[in-house]
Amino acid sequence: MSGIDKVIHEPVRLRVMASLVTVAPKAQVDFTYLRDLLKVTDGNLGAHLQRLEEAGYIAVQKTFVGRKPRTFISTTLKGREAFAHYVAALKQIIEGGEAG
């Protein structure tokens, strides 16, 4: 079994995780900002977020800011660790070793 995590390796999910781990731990990113940043549709992003949430890599919180419904996303510790392992595995492949 390779060290490449299939859940993260999908391009949209990869960029979602890269974006979320860039901000401070426990900081929550607004859904709409994430959608605009990644240039994807609401439905597409929603489906990928659901997959990441099922894997336990992110937490999704739906709330109201004033009267507007807002969705905020953050990484979990498990997600940050999985992403770090994923990046390490990529670097290992590039350096000529075998990830795993």
Add this chain to the structure above:
Amino acid sequence: MDVSKEEAQKSLGEIQDTVQRTKKMVAYAGGDTLFIVWGVIWVLGYLSTHFLPLLCQWVWLVLVAAGIIISIMVNRSGMPLRIPAGKNIAWFWLLLYLYASLWIALLFPFIKVRGHEQSQMFWRHMGAILATVPMFAYVVMGFWLARFMVWLGLAVTALTFLGLLAIQPYFWLWMAAAGGGTLIGTGLFIRNRWR
């Protein structure tokens, strides 16, 4: 799952690109603006302290009030990030200033300043305290928000002490240039590097 070297390089490239764009997103959210605004306030405030010593308290009052209003406006203009400790940070700032003000008020009656020279020295020390209090807050906030704030807080504190100990006659000008300049420089660095 087999991943080729080329695919791995492409994925790493996408990660780096996304990291840069996320940093831009945060910068666009006003972080750079706040540093520049408070840097300009420091420059104007300290220049007024040097050149208009009799009026400077009023200049500072207006500048700080304007800074607080601008900060609130920037924060409310649609921040893409929500920090769980956000409210705690606001309370932390308030309590920190109340605590510093309380001690200054308690100690004030016991401070015996004789002559112009001692008076100048006293106010320079007071200025250094008031400059390093927000820098202490930056250091603490840096652990929640972004690690560079820790280094920024420590750098400005070190520059303040350097000015206090080594450049006394020009302390206020030093604070305008080194303190205000560092804040403005940080804001411009974020804006140019991350945008």
